[in-house]
Amino acid sequence: MLLHSAGKAISEEAITGTLTAAGIKADTTRVKALVAALADINIDEALKAPVFTAGAAPAAAAPAAAEEEAAPEEEPKEEKKEEEDLQGLGALFG
Numbered sequence: 001m002l003l004h005s006a007g008k009a010i011s012e013e014a015i016t017g018t019l020t021a022a023g024i025k026a027d028t029t030r031v032k033a034l035v036a037a038l039a040d041i042n043i044d045e046a047l048k049a050p051v052f053t054a055g056a057a058p059a060a061a062a063p064a065a066a067e068e069e070a071a072p073e074e075e076p077k078e079e080k081k082e083e084e085d086l087q088g089l090g091a092l093f094g
Helices: 012-021 028-038 043-048 057-070 074-093
Strands: none
Touching: 012 028
């Protein structure tokens, strides 16, 4: 976010330099993984995307329950994929 706000390219060198300036020893494996994960992300669009809060989740639960009854096999596959994606990004930050 800091590099993007400054108009800098998201690169291994830029991230390593930012972490080093903050007094953090950069883990090259994690830096490479972060750069690869962000390569196909449009950060401006991601920032504009709505953020779901805990208050919005119960309202969305009723339609989701109806969809589960219609296609119970498809839902777990998508959920598993999403969990794998989130675990990959979460591991970057320790």
